[in-house]
Amino acid sequence: MSKESSETSFTKGLPDGGVVSYVESEFIAVVLFLHLLLRCWTGPKEDFIPKERAEALYEKFVAFEKRYGGKEGIEDALVGKKRFEYEDEVRKNPLNYDSWFDYLRLEEEEGFTGNKDRIREIYERAVANVPPAEEKRFWINYALYEETETKDVERARDVYSACLKLIPHNKFSFAKIWLLAAQFEIRQLNLTGARQILGNAIGKAPKDKIFKKYIEMELQLANVDRCRKLYEIP
DSSP states (O other): OOHHHHHHHOEEEOTTSOEEEHHHHHHHHHHHHHHHHHHHHHSOGGGOOOHHHHHHHHHHHHHHHHHHSOHHHHHHHHHHHHHHHHHHHHHHOTTOHHHHHHHHHHHHHTTOTTOHHHHHHHHHHHHHHSOTTTOTHHHHHHHHIIIIISOOHHHHHHHHHHHHHHSOTTTOOOHHHHHHHHHHHHHTTOHHHHHHHHHHHHHHOOOHHHHHHHHHHHHHTTOHHHHHHHHHOO
């Protein structure tokens, strides 16, 4: 029997007595997989599908794309598989920093920058589970993503602000976060905002790096009096 005839003549029964072709049955499996995957991503925990069942459905999905889809469809299928794996990993262990990073890198590199809400949702989940004290790179990457990729200045500012509020500065602080937030404001030509951030940094985390950068900024602006006052701070 030829490949074409095998695909069209092989049928499976339906509850109402009808039949579907082999191709249609595979397509149904693909649709079912995508439906269940959506439930896994967005539904309550009781909707999560067993990993074994998901993998079996996904194999059908990949096989369908390889057989009937083009190169782009195959690539999308493989990316979808990695996405499903990362989703499974971060749900099992929300503190798995490497998985969060890999997940975000996948979404940003595979042409999903147009889906801002999707990437933001993953960033929000990551920073909600990983406090700045343990992994400040999430916050830095999130702020840079909003500034450089989505061009959303206000949202980038909110990310820096939220991060600085979460850090218990009376116990420890990060000069890098303060400086990045200040540099962000300088790029927006908001010198008042930059000075306010650096002033707060000196009050809460008086580190040498912060003093040096603050003085450097004022020197570039030829504000000698401000530099003198900064040098006088004990």
